[in-house]
Amino acid sequence: MTLPLLAPFLAVLLVSPASHAAPAGSGLPPIWERPGGERYVSxxxxxxxxxxxxxxxxxxxxxxxSKRNFPTVVAETLDVNAFTDASCSGAVVEDLYVAQGANPPQLDSLSRSTSLxxxxxIGGNDIGLVGLATxxxxxxxxxxxxxxxxxxxxAQVEVDLLAAVRETQRRAPRADVLVVGYGTYLPPGGCPTVIPGLSAAEADYVQGQIDRLSDLLAEVAAATGSIFVDQRTIPGAIDHTACAAPDQQWIRAISTYGDGAPLHPSAAGMAATAAHVVATLAQARGTTVEQIRRDALRRKARSLELDVSCRLLGTVLRTEVTGGRGAVAQVDVRVGERLVSSDTTAPWVTATAxxxxxxxxxxxRATVTLRDGALELKRRFTAGRPRCL
Structure with a gap:
C-alpha cells in the first residue's frame, strides 16, 4: 500500500464508523454462550x-x-463458556459509553455474571497515535x-480511562479486569529503509508516545486494583516490530502482505498478545498456563458425545463423535479388541462394513484424542453392541 493511499485507509480505523447518534441498547450478543463457567468480554x-x-x-x-484477534484466541485457550467481543476499529474511550455506529456501547456487554x-x-485514538505516525x-x-x-x-485520557475502568468494575464486580497496554512497534532508531520518511528521531518520538500511553495504562491499572498486561514485556517482542522481516512482523509497517492493516498487528502479533494475556492472567490467579490449558482440554473432552448406529439395512456400522470444540485430533473405533477405523479428519464420522x-x-469402543499443542488427553467411550452386529 503506497503512502498516498495510506491516509484515507487509516481514516476508517481512526474515526468511529459512524456518528454517535445511534441509539444505545443492550450490548452485543455473545459469539458463543453456554451456562455457567468463565464469561469473558473484550x-x-x-x-x-x-x-x-x-x-x-x-x-x-x-x-x-477478526476471528483471529487476541480476545478470540484467549477465549478459545481458556475455553470460556461465554465470549463477547465488543471491540471496534476507531474506538475512543467515549465509545465505551455510547454507540459507535451500529456497535452498541462497549460497556453494555457487561453483566454481574461477567468474570473476565x-x-x-484503548486510548490510542484519543491521543491520535496512529495519526501521529502517519x-x-x-x-x-x-x-x-x-x-x-x-x-x-x-491528561484528559488518564481521567477518562480511570473512570471507565471503575465503571467496568461497577458493572462487573466479580470480574478480573485486564488492562492491556500497547506494545513495542518500533525499535530504537526505527528503520528508514522499511518505513521511508520516518527518521530515527521521529521513530523514537512515536514509540516514546506509545510507551507513554502504556505507562499511563499501567498507572490506571494500579490505581483501580486491576491487572496490567504489558505487551512490551512479551518475550522477543523487540525482534518482531514493524522493522522485522515480513514473516516476523507482529506489527505491520506500510505493506501488510494481506495480513492486517498498516501500522496494526498481524495474525502472529495477535497470537503473541493472546499468549501473554493468558500468561499474565495465570500468574494473577496463582496458576500456570499449562494448567489453564489442561483444564480447558478436560472441559472440551467432557463435551464429547458418541453415536453408534446401523445404516444401509444393517450392512454398515456408522460411528460419529461430536463436540470437543475444535480440540479433537483423532478417533479410533474398536469392536471388541479389533481396530475397525481410525479417523484423523473432521467431522469424525466413520462407516465400516x-x-x-x-x-x-x-x-x-471409541478412543478420542484431544490436543492443544503438546498437551494431549484421551477420552474413551463404550457403546452397546448394535443389532446389525
Missing amino acids: FGDSFVAGPLINPQRLDSGACLR VSFGT GCLLLNCVPPAGTDPLGPKF TTPLRTTRGPV
Missing part, C-alpha cells in the same frame, strides 16, 4: 479488533473484528525541545 480499538486479519467476522461491519474483562488496548511520514513530527503538544490529551465384524465379539 473491549478495545482496532489493535484489538484486528482489521483485515482474515477471516473477519461478517457481522462486525465497520468494526472489522480485557480492557483495551503524519511523521510526511513532515517532521518531533516537537521543539521543552514542548509537549500531546500533554493535554494525555458389518459383514467382517459379525464374528468379532465385544462392544463398540
